[in-house]
Amino acid sequence: MAQLLMKDARALGLIQSAVSDQLFPRIVNEETSKGAWDILKLEFRGDKxxxxxxxxxxxxxxxxxxxxxxxxxxxxxxxxxxxxxxxxxxxxxxxxxxxxxxxxxxxxxxxxxxxxxxxxxxxxxxxxxxxxxxxxxxxxxxxxxxxxxxxERAFASLNIEEKNPKSGSFSGDQKSQKNWKTSEGNKIACKHCDKLHYGKCWFEGKPKCHGCGKFGHMIRECNGNKNAHKVNYAN
Known part of the structure; x- marks a missing residue:
């Protein structure tokens, strides 16, 4: 008889240690393992x-x-x-x-x-x-x-479209044109070549041809003037 009571107490202890803290109060007053088991059975399975x-x-x-x-x-x-x-x-x-x-x-x-x-x-x-x-x-x-x-293919195509959008190219051209116009406004008219540029003129001190209007040679050395004489001679 004492051996059966010890086994029942051991079984009751196992049941009590296995349940959650919320369920423990419901079986804490039970003195036998069968009593605790019946309560849990009714809790989780109910009647038929x-x-x-x-x-x-x-x-x-x-x-x-x-x-x-x-x-x-x-x-x-x-x-x-x-x-x-x-x-x-x-x-x-x-x-x-x-x-x-x-x-x-x-x-x-x-x-x-x-x-x-x-x-x-x-x-x-x-x-x-x-x-x-x-x-x-x-x-x-x-x-x-x-x-x-x-x-990945979708993102790749998206990146390509973003790199070459028409609107992006247009805005880029506008930006470069805007910068060019801004910098153009800072240039001054050159008294030697009659063009707008920065600093000293590259043509300063060089002869200017009165025939073709280019710098670096005189009218007697101008190829354009020689060609005109040849044409007149042929005629």
Missing amino acids: QVRNVKLQGLRREFEYTRMKDSESLSVYLARLFDILNHMKSYGEELSRERIVQKLLFSLPKSYDPICSVIEHSKDLEILEVQEVVASLKSFELRLDRHNENST
Whole structure:
């Protein structure tokens, strides 16, 4: 008898140490492990009618749950298997084939290629759930890489357009013209070459041809004047 009491006390201690701080006050006054267990059983499973209502809600949730387009595969799998674990805690465990079918039928259209391959190449009756999950995760990685490449190409094209915009070139020309006009206004008229420029004139001190108007030679040395004489002579 003393040995049984010691085992019961040890079991009660294990139950008390396993529950959360919120649940501990509900079993703290129980003197036997059975008493504490019955309270927890009623708390989490309830009576038969309550269990049936909760189980019916879980069945409905399982049937209608779908992976969202904005949801990752890992998040969806965690959500789906959480429902399955709750159903199992209420006494209902679905078959492996049923879970595989649910996985394949509840994914977005982007997963249609891999789902079609699995359906036509595998026997769903003997296919392991983890095998399907591994194939889906591998396919998701390929989708992610494809999306990354598409995003990179989009950004690359965007950068090209930004580097060569028509409006940008126009504004650049306007800016250069504006600077040219500003600097042009600071130039002064040269008394030697009659042009606007800065500093000392390069033509200062050089002879100016009265025939062609260019600097560096006289009219008797001008090629233009010689050509005119030849033409007159030929005539």
